[in-house]
Amino acid sequence: MPETSTSKPPENMDTFLKGIWKENPVFVQLLGMCPVLAVTNSVINALVMGLATTFVLLMSNTLVSLLRKLIPKQVRIATYILIIATFVTVADYTIQAVSIEVHKALGAFISLIVV
Structure with a gap:
């Protein structure tokens, strides 16, 4: 009688759930974007937050590299x-x-760029 490969469903299910939920890079990176999504309810807020984040990333990476x-x-x-x-x-x-109104709208979320 030929041996059939027996797969272990619990291990396969654990691996599947781990890959889909726990170690999924899309979900992990999306969690970091939640504060940004919360304040980008207008074009100007989104633009300012995007420019601020880009500025911080470019400048800090340049200085760290140097x-x-x-x-x-x-x-x-x-x-x-x-x-x-x-x-x-x-x-x-x-x-x-530059713009106190935009600063009031973005509030403490600007500081979350550090994270």
Whole structure:
């Protein structure tokens, strides 16, 4: 009698659920976008939030790339967080100076760019 391969349904189901729900990169990245989606209810808010996020990403990545070899490994993550927070603060103050109405609409969500 030939042996048939026996698959274990619980393991297969666990693997399936893990791939669909727990380790799905789309869902994980979407959770990080929830604050952005909450405040982008108008075109101007979406544009300002998008520009602020782009500014922070470009500037912080450029500075981190330039300083990467100079930063000791023991303080690397703390330094990266400090650099990102600095550019978020610059973006926040710039938005506040340019348009107080947009700053009021975006509120604390600008600070969540750090995350």
